[in-house]
Amino acid sequence: MKTMAYGLKMIEALHNEDLEGAHALLDQAIENDSDEEHFDLAEQLLQLGFLDEAEALYGTLLINYPGEGELLVALAEISVDRDDEDTALAYLEQVHPEDENYPRALLVLADLYQSQGLFEVTEQKLQEAKDMLPEEPIIDFALAEHYNQMGRFSNAINHYNAVSEAGIGEISGVLMHQRLAECYSSGGAFEEAIRHYEEALEQRANTDTLFGLAFTAYQAHKMVRAIEAFNQLKELDPNYTSLYPYLAKAYEHENRLVEAFTVIKEGTVLDNFNKELYYEGGKLALKLDDEKAAEKYLRETLVLDPHFMEAALTLNKLFLKQEDYPAVIDLSGWMEQENEEIDPQLDWDMALAHKELEEYDKAGKAFEKALTRYQDNPLFLKDYGYFMREEGNVKRALELWNKYLGYEPEDDEIIQEVSYLNERE
Template identity: 50%
Template sequence: MNNIQQMIHFLEDGSMEKAAEVLSKVKVSGNDEEKYILAEELLQLGFLNEAKELYELLLSLYPNEGEIKVSLAEVLVEMDNEEEAINYLDSIHESDPEFPRALLILADLYQMQGLVEVSENKLLQAKEILQDEPIIDFALAELYASLGRNAEAIKLYEALLTTGEDTFAGVNINSRLGEVLSSAGKFEEALPYFEQALEENIEINTLFGYAFTAYKAGFYKKAIELFLQLSELDPEYHSLYLYLGKCYESEEDLGLALEAVKSGIAVDEFNKELFQFGGKIALKMANEELAEHYFRNALVLDPGYLDAALTLNKLLLHQKRYEDVIEIILQMEKEGDIDPQLHWDAAIAFQNLEQYQDALKHYQQAYNDLKNNIEFLSAYGYFLIEEGNRAEALSIFRLLSHEDPLNEEWISLLERLEDN
């Protein structure tokens, strides 16, 4: 058993002292090839400090060797020492055969630091050197996809598929191309790529992407089939249940939509969107009690959840539970600035409770944002008339008559207000 085999054996066996002895022996008396091979093995096994020692020793002997610098930089990246890794990579000369590899690693490091323009420049520089190297096209495609530059990413992914290889760095290109096409809103174009990826390997995230894209494309039956397949493979994949429910809703099967909600909540009881969607389905089924239960649960999970507050208020106003409406609005006010629609809800609630000053305050707070909403202006105008505020009511009904000059009721009201 040679030194390399011995050390790996001791490391895997947990005999760290014996491994350290072999490492010292290699450092002192091993040849350079043995040191490099052992360093590579140590890096693969995750013994970073030991690998770093050997690479540093080798670099002291061969200070201009790009391959050693790249390997040492990879160790430093694994050790979260990106700055030192960049220094080593930047020191590699353009004529070195390892220079393109260094550029790829630098691009990845700069992207992680948010310096995407620098990252792109490094990749384009590498492509100038190795114009037909697929891994560079893959890296560029991944960068463009992450930046939402979908057209450029799609072009590169499509070119990669023409090489005959469909997997790079462990990434299935068919799946990735499907994802990017879907992100670009090209849902029907994306579907065959997802299907091809799944024919090669059933992978749950790809299956979800396929199902979601089918849903977005309007193929609800197909999406249901795929979401159900995913639920069988991984019932804990909680993201599927909301869209499964939406597919059933689109197919006008509210009972199964509600069942999807219940199944999802059983898996993820902290999913506010599921509770909110369940409330809307319950309303469509005329189950107001269940709808309120779901809306209130959504608000428990997120007290500032606007959609839940608005839909719950709509239900409460319908039920003439005005005190409850005000309670919801007070809760939302604690979370910060509130939506103008909530001010309008409050105005309606206070008006019906005959608390007219509070109603006026909320009408005024909603006005700037809702002054182009005819229904709001009409409600506000009639409220002002009831309160005897004819001057302000006049300005409101002038706005309304401008929006709808043929509305005879508003014309008549406007004439009476102007006469007075």
């Protein structure tokens, strides 16, 4: 009766978490087991993540079978797992082009070159493998992944479809329908993307896939479908916080403002560092005429990101509406301190605030500062012209208004103002 190979005993010891015994059995396996048993043991150890032990066995086999492609590729893959690219390349360069494992070696080489950013060489190696084995789905998958990463979605789609047509729906945990959906979505083919996302979800429920479906429906302006999918995701995983801003926007698009604002409040409880959530909350509160909540959410946005210009502009617009001119000046000044460059609208807001507070020198300086960026903005030129006229600077008012009329030649009000000032001159 044949005794159990030492390699099998070693695997049994590992499953029993007897590492010391397993290492002792490895030495006996190397010394006593057959080459075929060595190879089988090495494969099992590799699957279990014991790289050193698998490498020792492959190395022993390579001494007996020098130049054997399967062993060289296996050792190269172990070196790749260790981030030892030079050793991996040294092994792969020894694989002869006539060896049946040469296409596999090309795939490992392609991975190495891709990790180094050598994308043209990566494509060359993959295409060489494709030329050798034109019907091999693994090579099509590798090409598809490469093209997907490069943003060449049409090429990627062709190769993902080739894998699917070979009857393979999944490789290494990657669903072909999901990849096809992502590629179609990235290329703007939203209808086709939605179809593939739905196919992928039928194969396996997955939060990322469900988000992809919902977001693609949102991009396609299919808001009812987007709302349905985002809510399914929220029910499946409430902590998937990326969904909340988009679900709120989808509700807003459908004019379901109360539901949108409820989603924002739920989202900020789960993720109180998400500036987009607070910003959306501020805008929604304004639409709901809740100015107190709007100010709270917009201020929180700026606490999280002092460079968020849109939030500052929206908050300033609220302060101007409320005629809270000191708040306008404070916010604009704070943004100026926090940022190397601010939106000229903030200078314009500050000019209007100083004007209303009868701080005319400060208003003039703010207007002049804004002019450097707004010299082609008709509304600003009109506004600044009025300020100059009120300040008694007729010449400057005429300059500004004449430039304004170049943009708005049919503004009867300003035409009359200019005519009146010219008569006075």
